[in-house]
């Protein structure tokens with residue numbers, strides 16, 4: 051599969067590539083951003099961090115104002131910023147449920163099973179399989195054996211669930227203000243009703259970080275660094291529920307290390323993400339450099 055490079059932007063000594071490709075999973079063109087740090091070359095392969103964005107975002111929000119490239123440049127880490135849903139073709143029939151927190155810009159990193167969505171809303175397979183394989187094929191600078199994942203809000207939910215569902219795929223996992231227990235919050239309930247159907251509660255649980263931690267058995271391992279701002283209105287409204295994930299982690303018989311740091315006064319925005327991005331890149335660098 052080929053990528054079209056729409057722009058190459060010099061950034062912190064490296065290059066931010068704005069890419070586009072045709073996805074066979076979503077059956078749409080998909081845009082993404084790829085940051086290559088200054089030391090990336092075919093002879094010096096660099097590890098890769100996937101950053102999954104939140105509701106309403108594209109790959110641009112974080113690459114423009116998350117400030118992660120500054121730290122990734124220092125540590126020699128590439129960052130992949132995928133889009134948050136299929137978009138942009140008139141053949142997709144989005145139902146009248148489409149809203150800022152469902153449908154376009156709100157793919158929730160799942161493979162939908164419901165009519166109207168199952169054809170195109172396949173962000174789980176896109177992010178875990180199609181996109182990485184395409185990147186490894188097209189960019190010999192990327193080290194496919196050293197990959198980690200992070201994300202914000204809906205993307206934090208994506209990072210946690212993709213890591214929990216695919217042991218060994220990611221060297222480390224972190225999240226900013228993640229939706230931690232979607233089956234129990236309005237955003238998650240609305241999205242999972244639309245993508246899986248109201249009755250399909252087993253499927254809901256398969257994409258819920260708290261439920262997935264509850265299912266871990268003795269001998270399983272999972273670790274994540276999580277930051278949440280106490281001034282985050284979505285946290286205050288009960289959309290994020292990190293406490294439920296912490297409780298599941300504490301009660302687990304598995305080796306679960308979920309560190310949730312409650313950051314006083316920080317909100318849900320990229321002011322929050324850019325404030326703690328350095329910590330997250332340093333956290334991932336420890337695992338990616340091993």
Ligand SMILES: N[C@@H](CCC(=O)N[C@@H](CS)C(=O)NCC(=O)O)C(=O)O
Nearest residue numbers: 104105106107111150203204319320
């Ligand atoms: N559009 C929503 C806000 C959505 C929102 O805050 N999205 C977060 C992710 S969950 C985000 O990163 N937005 C884009 C940005 O801040 O650049 C509203 O009006 O309340």
